[in-house]
Amino acid sequence: MTAKSTPAGGTAVVRAFFWLPRSARAGALILVVLVIVTLLAPLIAPHDPNAIDPTHVLAAPDLGHPFGADALGRDVFSRTVYALRTSLAIVFASVAVASLAALPLGTAAGYFGGWVDQVISRPLDMLLVLPALLLAITLIAIVGPGSIVAALAIALIYLPILARVQRAASLVVAHAGFVEGGRARGWSSLAVLRRHVVPNALGPLLVQAAILAGFAVQIEASLSFLGLGTQPPTPSLGLMLSEGRDVLTQAPWVEIFPGLAIAVIVLAFNLLGDGLRHRLDPQGMAS
Amino acid sequence: MNPRLLFVLRRLGLTIPVLFVMSVVIFLIIRLVPGDPVRTMLGFRATPESIAQVRAQLHLDDPLWVQYRDWLAGLLHGDFGQDFVSKAPLSELLAQRVPVTLEITLLSMLLAVAVGVPLGVRAAVGGRWARRLTEGFVVFGISVPDFWLGIMLVLVCAGTMMWLPPSGYVPFTEDPGGNLTYMILPVLTLAVAEAAYIIRTTRGAMLGVIGRPFIVYLRAKGTRERSIVYRHALRNAATPIATVIGIQFGVLLGGAIVVETLFALPGVGRLIVTAINQRNYPVVQAGLLVVATLFILVSLITDLVVGFIDPQVSDRGES
Amino acid sequence: MLQINDVRVRIPVAGGRWVEAVDGVTLAVGSGEIVGLVGESGCGKSTLGGAVMGLLPGGAQLSGQVLLDGRDLGGLTAEEYRRVRGNDIALVSQDPSASLDPTFAVGAQVAEAIRNHRDIGRREARERAVELLRAVGIPDPGARYSDPPHRFSGGMKQRVVIAAALANDPSVLIADEPTTALDVTIQAQILHLLRDLTVRTGTGVLMITHDLGVVAQVCDRIAVMYAGQVVEQGTVRDVFADPLHPYTRALLDSQPAAHHRSGDLPVILGQVPDLTDPPAGCRFAARCARVHDRCTTAPPVVETRGGGRVACWLHDALPPVAQEVS
Numbered sequence: 009m010t011a012k013s014t015p016a017g018g019t020a021v022v023r024a025f026f027w028l029p030r031s032a033r034a035g036a037l038i039l040v041v042l043v044i045v046t047l048l049a050p051l052i053a054p055h056d057p058n059a060i061d062p063t064h065v066l067a068a069p070d071l072g073h074p075f076g077a078d079a080l081g082r083d084v085f086s087r088t089v090y091a092l093r094t095s096l097a098i099v100f101a102s103v104a105v106a107s108l109a110a111l112p113l114g115t116a117a118g119y120f121g122g123w124v125d126q127v128i129s130r131p132l133d134m135l136l137v138l139p140a141l142l143l144a145i146t147l148i149a150i151v152g153p154g155s156i157v158a159a160l161a162i163a164l165i166y167l168p169i170l171a172r173v174q175r176a177a178s179l180v181v182a183h184a185g186f187v188e189g190g191r192a193r194g195w196s197s198l199a200v201l202r203r204h205v206v207p208n209a210l211g212p213l214l215v216q217a218a219i220l221a222g223f224a225v226q227i228e229a230s231l232s233f234l235g236l237g238t239q240p241p242t243p244s245l246g247l248m249l250s251e252g253r254d255v256l257t258q259a260p261w262v263e264i265f266p267g268l269a270i271a272v273i274v275l276a277f278n279l280l281g282d283g284l285r286h287r288l289d290p291q292g293m294a295s
Numbered sequence: 296m297n298p299r300l301l302f303v304l305r306r307l308g309l310t311i312p313v314l315f316v317m318s319v320v321i322f323l324i325i326r327l328v329p330g331d332p333v334r335t336m337l338g339f340r341a342t343p344e345s346i347a348q349v350r351a352q353l354h355l356d357d358p359l360w361v362q363y364r365d366w367l368a369g370l371l372h373g374d375f376g377q378d379f380v381s382k383a384p385l386s387e388l389l390a391q392r393v394p395v396t397l398e399i400t401l402l403s404m405l406l407a408v409a410v411g412v413p414l415g416v417r418a419a420v421g422g423r424w425a426r427r428l429t430e431g432f433v434v435f436g437i438s439v440p441d442f443w444l445g446i447m448l449v450l451v452c453a454g455t456m457m458w459l460p461p462s463g464y465v466p467f468t469e470d471p472g473g474n475l476t477y478m479i480l481p482v483l484t485l486a487v488a489e490a491a492y493i494i495r496t497t498r499g500a501m502l503g504v505i506g507r508p509f510i511v512y513l514r515a516k517g518t519r520e521r522s523i524v525y526r527h528a529l530r531n532a533a534t535p536i537a538t539v540i541g542i543q544f545g546v547l548l549g550g551a552i553v554v555e556t557l558f559a560l561p562g563v564g565r566l567i568v569t570a571i572n573q574r575n576y577p578v579v580q581a582g583l584l585v586v587a588t589l590f591i592l593v594s595l596i597t598d599l600v601v602g603f604i605d606p607q608v609s610d611r612g613e614s
Numbered sequence: 615m616l617q618i619n620d621v622r623v624r625i626p627v628a629g630g631r632w633v634e635a636v637d638g639v640t641l642a643v644g645s646g647e648i649v650g651l652v653g654e655s656g657c658g659k660s661t662l663g664g665a666v667m668g669l670l671p672g673g674a675q676l677s678g679q680v681l682l683d684g685r686d687l688g689g690l691t692a693e694e695y696r697r698v699r700g701n702d703i704a705l706v707s708q709d710p711s712a713s714l715d716p717t718f719a720v721g722a723q724v725a726e727a728i729r730n731h732r733d734i735g736r737r738e739a740r741e742r743a744v745e746l747l748r749a750v751g752i753p754d755p756g757a758r759y760s761d762p763p764h765r766f767s768g769g770m771k772q773r774v775v776i777a778a779a780l781a782n783d784p785s786v787l788i789a790d791e792p793t794t795a796l797d798v799t800i801q802a803q804i805l806h807l808l809r810d811l812t813v814r815t816g817t818g819v820l821m822i823t824h825d826l827g828v829v830a831q832v833c834d835r836i837a838v839m840y841a842g843q844v845v846e847q848g849t850v851r852d853v854f855a856d857p858l859h860p861y862t863r864a865l866l867d868s869q870p871a872a873h874h875r876s877g878d879l880p881v882i883l884g885q886v887p888d889l890t891d892p893p894a895g896c897r898f899a900a901r902c903a904r905v906h907d908r909c910t911t912a913p914p915v916v917e918t919r920g921g922g923r924v925a926c927w928l929h930d931a932l933p934p935v936a937q938e939v940s
Contacts, residue, residue, distance in 0.1 A: 137317050139590050141549025142583065146320070149571050149579045150327045226440045230553050233442055234568050249443060253557070260450050267443030275438040508712035514669055515707070516778060517700030517730040530717045605717050606762040 032283020038276035046093035053086035057243045066259040076261035078252060088266050091243040095273070098155060098238075099224040102162035106170050107217050109163070111206070114174025114213070119182045119197075119205055129175065132168040140165045141230060148236045155244075158237040162224050173216045177209035184208070211288030218284055222277030229270050245270050298610050302602050310595050317587050318370075322363050324583070325353070325576040336379060336574045352377075353577070375581040380573060385581045389563070393585055395464065396562035398474075399554065400547045402482045407489030408540065412529075414490070415497025415536075419505060420524055429494055436491025442553045445484035452480060462559040481558045485550050489543055496539040500532035507531075533604045541597030545590045615818055616643040616666065616703070616786040621678035623658070623665050631890045635661040637842035638678070640916075643786055643818040648809065650821045650829035650850070652865070653839035656886060659822045662839075663788045666820070667705055668695040683785055701731040704779035706808075708791040710771035714763040720774045721747065721759030727778040746777040750807060769800035776808060783815050790822045805832045826869050830854065838862045841886055841897040848922020858924040860902045896927065904928060 025033060045052055054072070055061075061081035069076040075084035117128040138146065144161035151157050182205060190200045225245075231237030232246025240247060245266045252262035325332050333349045334341045354362050369376065375385035418429035449461045459479055467474040504510070505528055513523045552564030559565075563582050570578035602608045623636040636658045643649045653659045664670045666680055668687065680687045682702055690698065699705075707713050714723055724743040728734065734742075740759070747755035750773040763771055772792065779787060789808060793801040809832045812819050821833055829836050829850060836854075837847035838861065846859040857863040864882045884901035887893050893900070899909040908914075908927045916925045 134313075134316050134320075137313055137591065138583075138587050139545030139549045141546075141552060142586055142590075145552070145567065145571065146324065146583055149567075149576075149583070150324055151329065153571075222438075229440055230442060230549075233553060234556055235572060236568065249446065253446065256446065256450055263443070263446050263450070267440065267446065270443060271439045274440070275434065278434070278437060508707065508709065509715050511669060512705065512707060512713040512775070513715065514696075515667055515699055515705035516727045517696050517698070518726060519696065519730070527715050527718070531715065533717075607716055607764055610762075610764065 027287065028280075029283040029286050031279050032286075035276040035279030035281075035283065038272060039280065042092060042273060042276070043096065045089060046096055049089045049093050053083070053089045055083035055086040057087040057090040058082065058241050066255060066262075068259070069261055075265040076259060078248075078255070078259070078262045084248075084262055084265055087243045087248060088245070088269055091245045091248060091266060092269060092273075094155065094238055094242055094244045095225055095228055095270075098159045098162070098228045099221050102159040102224055102228075103166065103217050103221045105159070105163040106166035106220075107213060109167055110170035110174050111213065113167075114171040115178045115201060115206060115209065117171070118175040118178025118180075118209070119201060121179070121182075125175070128171070132171050135164065135168045141227065144227065144231060145234075145236065148231070153231075153236045153239060155238045155242065158228055158231050161231070162227050165227070166220050166224070169220065170213060170216055174209060174213045177212045178205055181205050181208045211284075215281055215284045215289045218277055219281035222274040222281065225270055225273045225277070299602070302608075302610075303599060306595060306598050306602070310591060313591055314588070317591065318367065318584065319363070321580050321584050321587065322366055324580055326355075326359070328576070332576060336576060338574070349379075370584070375584075376577045379575045379577050385577065388566070388578070389581060389585055392561060392563045392566050392582075394466075395560055396548070396551050396555070396564060396586075397589075398467070398478065399481050399485065399551050399560065399562065400544065402478060403485035403489060403547055403550075404540065404544060406482060406486040407493055407543075410486070411490040411493030412497050412536065415494040416501055416524060416529060418494060418498040419501035429498070433491045433495050436487045437495075439487070441484055441488050441550050442557050444487055445480065445554060445557045448480050448483055462557070464560050477558075477560070481554045481560060484554050484557075485547055488550075489547060492539060492543055493536065497532065497536050500535040501528055504528045504531045530604060534601050534608065537597055537601045537604065541594050544593045544597075548586050548590055615645050615683060616820065617679075617681040618642070618662070618666065619679040619681070621662065621665055621676070621680060623661050623670060624675040625661070625671065626673045627890060632675075633889045634842055634892055635674075635889065636665060637892070639839070639842075639844050641820075641837055641844060641847065643820050645785070645818055646813055646816040647835065648812065648819040648821055648833045650823060650833035650836045651839060652823060652826060652829055652836060654886065655824060657839045658842040659839050660790055663705070663790050663820065663822050666786075666788060667699060667703060669699075669705075697731065700727055700779075700784070701782045702784055703786045703788065704782070704784040706772070706775050706779045706787065706789045706792045709795040710768055710775050711763070711795070713775050714771060716763055718762070719760045720763055720766065720771075721755075721761075723763075724774065724778045724781060727781040731782050742781070743777070746781055747774065749811070750774070750777040750780075752777075767800075768796050769804060772796060772800075772804050773807065776804075776811070780811055780815070780817065784817055786818045786820065787812060788820050788822065791824070792821070793828065794823075794825070801828075802831065808832070826854075826865065838865065841892070842889060843897060843925065845898065845926065846922065846924045852922055858922075858929055859898075859926045860904050860928070861898045864903075896925075 025036060028036060059082060061077065061083075064073065064077040064081040064083075066077060066081075073083050073085060075088060078084055078087070113128050113132070117125040135143065143165050144158070147161045147164060148157055151160075190204050195203075228237055229244075229246035229249070232244040233250045234246075235250065237246060238244035248266040249263060252259070252266075256263055328335060331346070333346050333353070333355065337345055337349065350356055354365060357365070366376075373386050375389060377383070378385055378388060414429050414432070417425040452459045460477055461480075462477075464477050465473045501524075510523060510528065513527055514520075518527070548564075551562060552568060554560070555562040555565040556568055563585055567579055567582035567586075570576075570582065618639055618641045621636055621639045622634070624632040625635050627633050639658075639662055641649070641651070641662075651659045651662065661670070661674075665676050666687075668690070670676060676688075682698065687695065687698065714720065718726075721740065721743050724746055725736070725739040728739045728742055729736075732739075744755045744759055747759065752758055752770060752773055758766075763774070766774065776792075787808075792808065793804050796804060805828060808819065811817075821828065823829065833850050835847065836850050837844045838853075838859065839845070840861050846853065846857065846862045853862060854866065857866055861882075868882065882901055887897055887900065893910070895908070895910040895912055896902070896905075896914050899905050902909065906927070914925045914927045916923050917929050
């Protein structure tokens with residue numbers, strides 16, 4: 009396990025990095041770079057992502073516009089950088105919300121079982137009745153489109169999946185010897201949960217969250233592409249792909265680069281998730 | 296009683312509450328819209344008279360359970376309500392739209408299974424190159440977003456080389472050849488990611504089966520390697536494969552929404568998206584209802600198929 | 615009949631090393647004869663069975679000669695060997711629950727054994743399979759033909775496996791611990807079934823087992839294996855009455871039946887040698903109660919004694935000096 013609380017936090021991060029399998033290191037590295045790029049977006053982007061430039065309409069990539077320019081002469085590179093920022097923010101928010109909700113729900117369902125499990129798991133199973141994208145669209149149909157709704161919709165899709173994984177992991181830990189030992193020593197349920205169950209059951213949840221984060225990028229892009237996610241003028245990868253369709257044959261760069269960006273993030277999260285799975289979830293509880 | 300019949304009945308029994316809950320959720324969509332849904336639907340055309348008229352038309356003033364009862368009774372008689380914008384009966388609209396979505400999803404699944412299962416088997420029992428190539432394809436298929444793949448396919452096959460129509464549709468009954476030509480790119484777009492998942496699942500399941508003792512015993516009987524792999528091992532691996540196909544069908548239904556929009560295909564998915572943007576709630580409800588029902592039916596069929604492939608499943612009576 | 619001549623099997627293990635799992639085994643199984651191959655787990659007896667079946671794990675190296683009815687199986691192509699398996703040599707393995715394909719009807723699995731080797735139609739194969747199921751004692755075989763394996767008990771499943779194995783009247787049957795996974799009450803039934811069927815058809819059986827009780831019940835001859843080598847073989851009567859090799863004696867002494875609750879069973883102290891680096895002399899030397907100088911320096915020579923053979927310096931016919939000269 010990583011030792012995040014050691015005095016030298018920096019070395020712990022480095023150690024955690026090398027503790028990962030090699031392919032997962034590549035994924036982690038890509039994600040770190042992307043996060044830095046999006047955090048420093050104003051410094052890295054050469055242009056204002058929304059600045060319209062009539063002299064550069066559909067300009068091919070060159071030094072000033074490394075990814076070319078779109079139908080309004082906006083710099084595709086700058087827009088991609090800012091869109092990444094939007095996408096990653098939505099992804100992290102949705103996965104964090106879903107994980108934080110799934111943690112107590114899944115733990116309680118797995119640890120206590122019985123009617124607690126029934127009360128928690130049955131309604132969550134009902135969320136799995138609709139295909140993922142359809143569930144998101146249903147929520148959007150009710151509340152209306154937007155970035156925050158998209159993030160909530162993705163969180164809603166992921167909640168039952170993550171809760172199920174956490175439930176399975178807690179179930180296993182709950183019957184492990186050291187937990188029985190804690191109970192025998194007369195600790196309260198909460199103390200047993202906090203000190204033993206949660207720390208030991210966390211691995212599969214983390215793995216599942218990493219894998220789902222990759223697909224969250226795709227779902228967010230799909231929703232924006234359909235006009236149901238992030239709304240203009242905020243740059244988003246799905247919107248850029250939707251707008252670029254009309255000029256596809258004249259200016260393919262408008263489509264190619266944002267799409268590549270999505271593929272790279274999904275790949276990075278997948279590599280990281282698979283690597284984490286090898287280390288944290290050898291029984292394969294996360295799907 | 297015959298264990299198989301019992302299994303089928305039990306699984307059917309499980310489906311009914313699921314259908315019920317799903318119908319309630321979809322029924323509630325319009326009632327959950329923040330503020331007055333009718334005002335939202337009418338937009339600038341909203342006047343006290345028009346609002347009252349639409350409320351009456353949608354029976355929004357009845358008690359909730361009466362509304363649900365009437366709605367459900369209508370559905371059971373094939374009455375899906377009216378398009379709020381065009382006033383056309385939704386059953387006719389759906390009759391045109393559903394076959395399109397079904398055609399795309401079923402063709403994609405067919406292609407993905409036809410390509411994915413044999414490749415997954417090769418990845419499990421074949422040499423190093425078979426394994427590497429399929430692994431590469433899996434990573435590609437899973438990472439690349441489907442609609443972007445569709446756009447790139449249009450760029451290559453329709454734009455640059457002019458092989459195929461970039462978008463459009465003719466019904467199969469009018470022009471079978473033309474219909475299939477329009478289907479090529481959308482189906483490819485959806486099938487790539489599907490095939491990737493099917494390959495990954497098939498490979499994992501086959502590897503698990505190939506290591507089991509009964510495979511050695513089959514060899515000891517002098518069974519041909521081909522028959523061991525495709526008759527015995529594949530049948531034992533079929534449960535996870537069929538399960539994934541069922542789950543992925545739901546993903547396909549979601550993907551169809553995007554692909555129909557991308558290729559201008561008049562399916563249910565595009566209908567739903569357009570209706571959401573127009574705040575055309577009756578259409579949204581009817582569309583979601585159809586797609587969700589399809590998904591639930593596919594899950595049911597998947598479980599029944601699994602039960603029939605693997606007698607242990609149906610004998611246990613679980614699902 | 616089956617003739618195994620100086621067969622050696624090396625299996626690769628981690629670190630580029632090899633385990634000499636079977637080291638120079640010579641053994642014969644005659645027509646209608648049941649030969650018990652006895653030893654502790656890990657002594658190489660199942661690997662020897664795999665070598666005869668042509669089903670060694672990937673990477674394993676085989677040398678020596680395996681003759682089946684005079685035909686050398688060593689030079690066969692994969693397809694030629696497939697035609698031998700299940701036809702001329704058959705296998706009944708340890709766990710019947712693991713041997714049968716759980717998704718196929720038991721009858722179909724017997725019919726498959728027939729159709730793998732004979733060009734006959736489905737219906738004919740089915741009729742023959744029903745007959746075989748009847749012959750191994752499955753009640754109402756016509757109706758139970760279509761049942762999946764999990765609806766049968768362990769003993770019934772092993773009967774199905776035996777039916778499939780004997781479907782094509784093989785010359786030799788390898789029975790690898792055929793009763794170990796079964797209830798004690800069923801074990802004797804299965805053993806006697808095997809014996810009755812094979813004696814009738816003249817099929818020779820190589821009965822791989824760790825249980826001397828099994829050997830006593832059904833075998834004609836016995837071969838005792840230790841650490842990859844056959845240390846003693848002979849008729850069951852001779853070997854049980856007068857075991858020549860100290861290991862055979864120790865095995866017989868550790869059988870519960872020999873002591874009738876008269877206190878603790880004697881155990882063989884020590885451990886099996888590391889077969890990635892076998893000792894220079896006798897492999898049993900480190901655990902042998904009667905070890906002496908020669909045992910640790912050179913491997914014992916196989917000597918013929920009566921109808922049997924033994925590999926032990928205690929029974930060396932020649933004086934040590936003459937041995938070194940030859």
